[in-house]
Amino acid sequence: MSTLDWLILCGTLAVIVGYGVTKTRGRQDLSGYLRGGDHRWLAVGLSVMATQASAVTFLSLPGQAFDDGMRFIQLYFGLPLAMVVLSVLFVPRYFAARVFTAYQFLENRFDLKTRQLTAFLFLLQRGLSAGITIYAPAIVLSSQLGWPLRSTCLAIGSVVILYTVMGGNRAVVRTQKQQMLVMLAGLLVALIVILVRLSPQLSLAHALQVAGTLGKLNLVDVSTDLGARYTLWSGLIGGFFLALAYFGTDQSQVQRYLSARSVAECRIGLLCNGLLKLPMQLIVLFVGVMVFVFYQLHPPPLFFNRAELAQAESAGAGSALAALQTEHDLAFVRRRAQIERLDKALTAGDTATIAAARQELRRAHREVTAIREKARSAIAKAVPRANPKDADYVFLAFVTQNLPRGVVGLLLAVILCAAMSAVAGELSALSSTTLIDFYQRSVRPHASDAHYVWAARLFTVVWGALALAFAILAALLDNLIQAVNILGSLFYGTVLGIFVTGFLLRRVQGTAVFVAAIISELLVLALFKWSQVSFLWFNLVGCLAVAAIATALTALRATRPARAKQEPSGN
Secondary structure, eight states: OOHHHHHHHHHHHHHHHHHHHHHHOSOOOHHHHHHOSOBOHHHHHHHHHHHHSOHHHHHHHHHHHHHHTTGGGGGGTTHHHHHHHIIIIIHHHHHHHTOSSTTHHHHHHSOHHHHHHHHHHHHHHHHHHHHHHHHHHHHHHHHHHOOOHHHHHHHHHHHHHHHHHHHHHHHHHHHHHHHHHHHHHHHHHHHHHHHHHHTTTOOHHHHHHHHHHTTOOOOOOOOOOTTOSSOHHIIIIIHHHHHHHHHHHOHHHHHHHTTBSSHHHHHHHHHHHHHHHHHHHHHHHHHHHHHHHHHHHSOOOSSSOHHHHHHHIIIIIHHHHHHHHHHHHHHHHHHHHHHHHHHHHHHHTOHHHHHHHHHHHHHHHHHHHHHHHHHHHHHHHHSTTSOOOOGGGHHHHHHHHHSOTTHHHHHHHHHHHHHHHHHHHHHHHHHHHIIIIIIIIIIOTTOOHHHHHHHHHHHHHHHHHHHHHHHHHOOOOSOHHHHHHHHHHHHHHHHHHHHHHHHHOTTOOHHHHHHHHHHHHHHHHHHHHHOOOOTHHHHHHHHHHHHHHHHHHHHHHHHHHHHHHHSOOOO
16 A cells, blocks of 8 residues: 555544544433434434445445346345334334333333343344454455454454444444445545546446346346345345344444434434435445456456465465466456457447357356356365455455555545444444343442443443454354345344334233244244245244244133133032
8 A cells, every 4th residue: 555545544534533532522421322412314314324334335245246246236125115114113112212222112012031132132143243344344454455364353443442432322423424424435436436447448338238248237136036145025025124123123223313313303314324225235236346347358366365365375276276377367368359349349239249249258258257266166175264255355456456546545444434333333232232221220220320331331342342352263254245144134033023023913912922032033043054045034034933923822821711711610
């Protein structure tokens, strides 16, 4: 990185963190520390988006599009409808109950054990996710820039813990607004630079033709296969339940919009998120597709994870990888020739030549893909613990190797801002849930506000340390953004089912829903372990299972007294 890149990176981060700390310094009561004050709808909407848009989004999503095209966007098809349902069903109840956490509502509706079971499920999955949120940018930045992994994890985590402990949720919301603006600006800059780099060789229209020919513009898949990970139906139905569970029951999101000054401001902020999130994710995926097209015209690496490539070479695979590199270079030249042929045919409007060029381009691309697969196999054979997937490294490799000075620093700032905003939201939520749902409720129910604020800060440090420990000890997962969504889907359906039962099924009481939640969670885990069902359906299965089992248990319990009354007493 150049001096200019370092100045932009460090300056951007320093200004955002300094702004958040400065605006929130001074004594705060418990409400101010956990809720963060009364914010307008724009701050709420940006904060909600920033909490979800972690570094995983900007590192993994372009790589997802590079490898698999744009069909991942179907995951978000149910989001706008979920925001509407959330605004109507969840928000008024939370505000009317004046809760600090979503799980307080459950004790009023059911009982303490149901409240704390749900809070525990949240702490379990969100605590693990916080580690992934730190680990995701750290592993990629360390491998691409030569930064030590542990030091990178510690740097990201320590800065976030510092300003979250000092300012609480108010600091989180204040900084997230600025971080989200930096993320959006950096994303647009990246897209503009990529298009400018492509324009001398391919027009945007012809670049889209190349991407479409090679299957990267597959926005909608109408398949009804339950094992297919991303389809129109899994996105509309499974994605709807995933979004409803995440935004409606996950304290890291609920805490964001509970800071709104009114129900109306909260609803507008959530609807804003619902309207903007889909276009934002579409742009991130489109950036990945344009990076893919860029590497059809410029020689791509044989393997994007340079650190693991070097490790495999030193482990005895050097000659095999060198031979594959030569094959790869020749195959790239042949593929580029077919792209140039297609470009000329599109310009001339020759239908027959266009069809032939498309067919030859697909064949040439399959050849390049096969060579890359051989390289992955060679790396996995030489270094058994290596991760043969390199999609998470594609975007950062492109940024560091092809973008001008200054832009590299800005995009690294985007990645780190995304990491910090998501981790700060998660740590604040983990701290508030531990404090309100366990410590205040069952350990120290009558302490002062000052004591609870001190305890909240301590819990933030503890959860931050646990997240850092998990990040440092974690092994790289197949694809980071998929890993986060899969982890959430293992628990979200059950948690959502508890809330939906509480809202809509008035006859069901605490013990029935408690037992139903345990059975449903075991069912979801069994599906994950032993079935081929896509993870998006876990959210629907968990939610419906809780409601159905709780209803059945309630009906069964109601029939027992009736039977007892009907049976004659014996002598």
